[in-house]
Amino acid sequence: MQQQSPPSKKSRLGDGESRFVIPANNPLLRCADLVFPWLNPQGLAAVSQTCKALSLITRSLSLRRSLDATRCLENFPVPFCNAVDSQRYVYFIYTPFQIPASSPPPPQWWGSATRESDGDDDDSTPNWKSENVARPSIDSVSERGRFGVSLVNESGERMFGCDCRICEEGHCQCFAFAGTEEIANECGSGCGCGSDCPNRVTQKGISIRLKIVRNEKKGWCLHADQLIKQGQFICEYAGELLTTDEARRRQSIYDKLRSTQSSFASALLVIREHLPSGQACLRINIDATRIGNVARFINHSCDGGNLSTVLLRSSGALLPRLCFFAARDIMAEEELCFSYGDVRVTEKNRDGKLNCCCGSSCCFGTLPCENT
Numbered sequence: 028m029q030q031q032s033p034p035s036k037k038s039r040l041g042d043g044e045s046r047f048v049i050p051a052n053n054p055l056l057r058c059a060d061l062v063f064p065w066l067n068p069q070g071l072a073a074v075s076q077t078c079k080a081l082s083l084i085t086r087s088l089s090l091r092r093s094l095d096a097t098r099c100l101e102n103f104p105v106p107f108c109n110a111v112d113s114q115r116y117v118y119f120i121y122t123p124f125q126i127p128a129s130s131p132p133p134p135q136w137w138g139s140a141t142r143e144s145d146g147d148d149d150d151s152t153p154n155w156k157s158e159n160v161a162r163p164s165i166d167s168v169s170e171r172g173r174f175g176v177s178l179v180n181e182s183g184e185r186m187f188g189c190d191c192r193i194c195e196e197g198h199c200q201c202f203a204f205a206g207t208e209e210i211a212n213e214c215g216s217g218c219g220c221g222s223d224c225p226n227r228v229t230q231k232g233i234s235i236r237l238k239i240v241r242n243e244k245k246g247w248c249l250h251a252d253q254l255i256k257q258g259q260f261i262c263e264y265a266g267e268l269l270t271t272d273e274a275r276r277r278q279s280i281y282d283k284l285r286s287t288q289s290s291f292a293s294a295l296l297v298i299r300e301h302l303p304s305g306q307a308c309l310r311i312n313i314d315a316t317r318i319g320n321v322a323r324f325i326n327h328s329c330d331g332g333n334l335s336t337v338l339l340r341s342s343g344a345l346l347p348r349l350c351f352f353a354a355r356d357i358m359a360e361e362e363l364c365f366s367y368g369d370v371r372v373t374e375k376n377r378d379g380k381l382n383c384c385c386g387s388s389c390c391f392g393t394l395p396c397e398n399t
């Protein structure tokens with residue numbers, strides 16, 4: 028596991044560039060600042076060729092993008108830190124929760140230079156809560172319940188969820204023991220309790236400081252940027268929910284892309300929930316490659332890493348969510364990893380498999396493979 032510290036901003040960008048502020052009296056630049064945040068990196072590269080002023084805006088916008096992968100959609104910004112090469116950020120559409128598959132991905136605003144005056148003199152650090160350009164407003168609790176149902180019986184009583192005033196273990200039925208640490212329940216859209224319910228830990232967004240660090244061998248990696256205590260919630264694996272046919276179709280496209288572009292990394296996760304008999308009963312395909320959250324940067328470790336995964340059901344939700352918790356105390360700067368699975372390659376099917384660089388003493392040499 029390699030750790031790197033973020034490059035100094037001044038070493039990557041001139042001081043003037045990081046402090047670039049759109050002059051209020053220049054309509055062209057104002058207009059650019061409204062339009063450019065909707066562009067992808069190819070679009071930005073094209074407009075940056077047109078003139079010096081626009082080139083300066085696009086570079087400033089790239090810097091701002093690199094300061095927060097979450098596009099202001101989480102409680103804290105999650106910066107990209109790269110001391111390895113010139114790539115500043117990864118372009119993907121951010122969603123804090125799982126969403127239905129979308130084709131093509133929706134456009135999303137990211138990285139304007141326009142700011143409200145907030146009395147903060149340090150222009151190199153955007154105040155992500157106060158940027159005054161329209162952006163998706165997300166009430167994480169209600170949005171996370173969007174696949175929820177609230178069923179009532181003939182007498183109008185709830186069939187799922189609770190009606191507690193304060194949800195407490197031993198009283199609230201949503202704390203019901205699932206029989207395994209890998210499966211758990213929370214209150215949700217089917218419950219009468221509100222968004223401040225203490226039994227909705229994973230529905231309040233990311234509440235710890237994280238950063239995305241570039242590594243020569245593994246590409247981008249999610250790191251802790253503070254001490255994380257054992258058992259603390261880190262994030263869920265958010266992305267597009269796919270049918271199995273669509274997951275197979277995309278996986279074959281990703282395999283082809285990987286064979287032609289060595290830097291391409293896909294983030295398609297298949298979760299199988301098993302019956303006690305061991306037979307698969309529910310399969311969930313989440314693709315965070317084009318639309319996802321910071322979990323798409325979590326790499327594999329053959330020793331299981333420092334994260335535990337929990338399949339978490341919120342009362343009333345149709346599908347469970349895969350949530351990551353700290354398996355032990357995790358120090359600031361440590362990389363966050365988990366095991367992608369146990370299916371191993373043999374000498375016969377080794378072709379095309381990725382080399383594992385997890386660095387653990389029990390490293391198998393290749394990444395686990397998924398038979399989609």
Ligand SMILES: C[S@@+](CC[C@H](N)C(=O)[O-])C[C@H]1O[C@@H](n2cnc3c(N)ncnc32)[C@H](O)[C@@H]1O
Pocket residue numbers: 244245246247248291292293294295322323324325326327328381382383384385394
């Ligand atoms: C979910 S993504 C993780 C983020 C990825 N590193 C990136 O740059 O976007 C999965 C991909 O990361 C890379 N990866 C993950 N774990 C790795 C490991 N232990 N060794 C080498 N590459 C790894 C592989 O390319 C894999 O397909």
